Amino acid sequence: FQKMESELLTMNQLPAETKDGKLIHLKANIEVKEEVDSVLSHGADGIGLFRSEFLFFRSGDIPSEEEQLETYSQILEMLKGKPVTIRTLDVGGDKLIPKVTGGYEEKNPLLGWRAIRFGLHEKKLLKAQLRALLRSSIFGTLRIMFPMVSGIEELDAVLEILKEVKEELRAEKISFKEDVPVGIMIEVPSAALTSDILAKKVDFFSIGTNDLIQYTIAIDRGNEKVAHMYEPFHLGVLRLVKLVVENAHKEGIPVSMCGEMAGDALASVILLGLGLDEFSMSSFGIPRIKKIIRSVSILEAQELVGTIMEMKSFKDVDKYTTAYMEEKFGIKSFK
Amino acid sequence: FQKMESELLTMNQLPAETKDGKLIHLKANIEVKEEVDSVLSHGADGIGLFRSEFLFFRSGDIPSEEEQLETYSQILEMLKGKPVTIRTLDVGGDKLIPKVTGGYEEKNPLLGWRAIRFGLHEKKLLKAQLRALLRSSIFGTLRIMFPMVSGIEELDAVLEILKEVKEELRAEKISFKEDVPVGIMIEVPSAALTSDILAKKVDFFSIGTNDLIQYTIAIDRGNEKVAHMYEPFHLGVLRLVKLVVENAHKEGIPVSMCGEMAGDALASVILLGLGLDEFSMSSFGIPRIKKIIRSVSILEAQELVGTIMEMKSFKDVDKYTTAYMEEKFGIKSFK
Numbered sequence: 001f002q003k004m005e006s007e008l009l010t011m012n013q014l015p016a017e018t019k020d021g022k023l024i025h026l027k028a029n030i031e032v033k034e035e036v037d038s039v040l041s042h043g044a045d046g047i048g049l050f051r052s053e054f055l056f057f058r059s060g061d062i063p064s065e066e067e068q069l070e071t072y073s074q075i076l077e078m079l080k081g082k083p084v085t086i087r088t089l090d091v092g093g094d095k096l097i098p099k100v101t102g103g104y105e106e107k108n109p110l111l112g113w114r115a116i117r118f119g120l121h122e123k124k125l126l127k128a129q130l131r132a133l134l135r136s137s138i139f140g141t142l143r144i145m146f147p148m149v150s151g152i153e154e155l156d157a158v159l160e161i162l163k164e165v166k167e168e169l170r171a172e173k174i175s176f177k178e179d180v181p182v183g184i185m186i187e188v189p190s191a192a193l194t195s196d197i198l199a200k201k202v203d204f205f206s207i208g209t210n211d212l213i214q215y216t217i218a219i220d221r222g223n224e225k226v227a228h229m230y231e232p233f234h235l236g237v238l239r240l241v242k243l244v245v246e247n248a249h250k251e252g253i254p255v256s257m258c259g260e261m262a263g264d265a266l267a268s269v270i271l272l273g274l275g276l277d278e279f280s281m282s283s284f285g286i287p288r289i290k291k292i293i294r295s296v297s298i299l300e301a302q303e304l305v306g307t308i309m310e311m312k313s314f315k316d317v318d319k320y321t322t323a324y325m326e327e328k329f330g331i332k333s334f335k
Numbered sequence: 336f337q338k339m340e341s342e343l344l345t346m347n348q349l350p351a352e353t354k355d356g357k358l359i360h361l362k363a364n365i366e367v368k369e370e371v372d373s374v375l376s377h378g379a380d381g382i383g384l385f386r387s388e389f390l391f392f393r394s395g396d397i398p399s400e401e402e403q404l405e406t407y408s409q410i411l412e413m414l415k416g417k418p419v420t421i422r423t424l425d426v427g428g429d430k431l432i433p434k435v436t437g438g439y440e441e442k443n444p445l446l447g448w449r450a451i452r453f454g455l456h457e458k459k460l461l462k463a464q465l466r467a468l469l470r471s472s473i474f475g476t477l478r479i480m481f482p483m484v485s486g487i488e489e490l491d492a493v494l495e496i497l498k499e500v501k502e503e504l505r506a507e508k509i510s511f512k513e514d515v516p517v518g519i520m521i522e523v524p525s526a527a528l529t530s531d532i533l534a535k536k537v538d539f540f541s542i543g544t545n546d547l548i549q550y551t552i553a554i555d556r557g558n559e560k561v562a563h564m565y566e567p568f569h570l571g572v573l574r575l576v577k578l579v580v581e582n583a584h585k586e587g588i589p590v591s592m593c594g595e596m597a598g599d600a601l602a603s604v605i606l607l608g609l610g611l612d613e614f615s616m617s618s619f620g621i622p623r624i625k626k627i628i629r630s631v632s633i634l635e636a637q638e639l640v641g642t643i644m645e646m647k648s649f650k651d652v653d654k655y656t657t658a659y660m661e662e663k664f665g666i667k668s669f670k
């Protein structure tokens with residue numbers, strides 16, 4: 001155990017660089033600012049996903065602009081210049097806050113009024129959050145991210161609101177960084193399928209595999225009757241991820257992944273081979289993934305991807321990859 | 336009105352052939368056998384989708400193999416050799432039959448235990464239906480279609496069951512046509528994305544746009560808060576349809592469309608240009624679509640598709656297509 005601990009501590013000082021020199025950013029997903037200590041102690045290169053909705057869950061109500069500003073600034077300061085990606089309110093679906101989302105009942109909440117759909121309707125709320133975010137930007141390295149964008153119409157609408165908020169702040173002579181990078185989650189199939197168009201308008205993508213997989217295979221993984229169909233290695237999913245990365249890189253923007261798949265050791269070499277630039281996960285998972293990344297080359301990873309993309313069934317992909325990872329990294333079980 | 340009536344009657348005698356000679360099959364969607372008269376009087380080339388679940392709805396219970404055989408045979412006989420595509424039980428989602436699906440409550444039924452997922456679990460029920468279907472095949476031109484197949488694993492499982500049923504019938508010396516074509520609905524994004532693989536194992540595809548659009552854009556169109564996002568002209572949807580047609584044609588199998596989009600006059604030239612071979616819709620819509628098909632060439636349709644596929648927003652596609660169709664067919668409003 002002590003040996004493992006010291007190995008991890010050493011690992012924290014090293015970059016997540018492949019054998020052939022590609023630097024991968026390994027970042028942490030967090031929900032509350034109390035997690036920042038763990039983020040730093042596990043050697044994260046920043047926060048890849050701060051789920052701002054937990055600010056709303058905590059109070060069970062809508063936090064004021066000032067309250068939000070305080071939390072965002074604190075986190076940015078604690079990260080001492082390392083990048084912090086804050087996602088705007090991602091409520092609805094399975095994340096209900098009665099005082100925020102109201103009592104609207106839905107037959108299929110996962111296909112319903114959630115995330116940016118809610119934000120585009122409750123503009124005052126979205127604007128207050130964007131004001132708080134922009135105002136916090138002077139305290140560190142902020143990136144703003146919008147969830148569940150389904151296509152160019154929603155993206156344009158959201159960017160227009162951001163522009164308005166910036167104009168308001170300028171008019172009020174409130175300072176903020178003009179060049180805060182703006183990105184979107186890619187978690188709706190239609191966004192992945194039109195990512196060539198979306199890539200021209202944002203600074204980064206972050207693939208949200210949990211939702212992307214659910215929509216692509218048309219399953220709710222919280223439903224025990226179909227949960228077994230949730231499959232990150234479904235060729236339909238892998239092909240979408242590949243497409244998103246290719247489209248992003250054509251426009252010169254980086255791609256992160258912030259779903260559970262990003263922290264899955266079994267998937268890590270595949271994700272490298274698919275071209276992902278950044279993985280964001282629970283901070284505890286970072287040292288393990290870093291170790292794997294430092295042990296392979298992008299070339300090897302691309303070879304693995306080349307092989308599995310020719311397979312037809314995710315069962316074959318799973319079997320082959322498990323054997324590959326066991327042989328290469330001596331890890332007996334990944335699950 | 337009389338002029339229109341007689342025009343429609345004349346139309347019934349004519350094939351749905353484009354100006355440059357591509358013959359399109361225009362077929363009808365039905366739910367009960369009482370609709371067959373209307374199918375024939377509107378000049379349908381057959382039934383493109385018989386929703387067999389209505390047999391189950393009617394009785395509110397599971398009809399026996401013999402009861403099913405009777406209905407299927409009657410429909411096949413009434414169609415006098417014209418092809419009849421019967422879809423296996425598509426329950427679950429928004430189609431609940433307590434005595435069939437049980438009292439299983441789901442948070443997101445559209446992403447839940449439905450269609451072939453239900454059938455693969457309730458094998459006895461699926462097998463009884465396949466027995467009835469195969470036995471009915473000697474009464475006409477049957478095609479069997481499976482709903483909601485999400486990938487090769489489910490398809491293999493379903494084809495294995497079909498094989499077993501055929502073996503049982505052979506052992507029992509019950510006659511059926513050995514070469515009944517077998518197809519699948521393409522309505523889950525992962526199926527569309529892996530349609531190259533699926534096309535090698537079936538005789539036809541039928542694109543179910545209602546569900547495909549819902550999953551691709553991640554919306555429940557029955558939900559008033561997001562229903563406005565249901566958009567057949569979303570580039571993500573059009574690209575998926577294009578991909579499915581290309582993959583099918585590479586394997587030499589035809590592609591039908593049986594969602595509402597197939598009966599939408601505004602979409603008809605686009606669908607021709609995308610390469611669809613067959614449209615299935617409410618029988619009342621057939622004469623109108625036939626008239627449009629007979630007025631254009633595939634070349635013109637491909638030109639329209641070439642133009643709209645370069646557009647970024649469905650608003651632009653909608654505007655352009657509306658103007659195009661008005662100018663070409665003098666139809667003022669399509670909605």
Ligand SMILES: [Mg+2]
Nearest residue numbers: 147187208211
């Ligand atoms: Mg999500």
Ligand SMILES: [Mg+2]
Nearest residue numbers: 482522543546
């Ligand atoms: Mg369906």
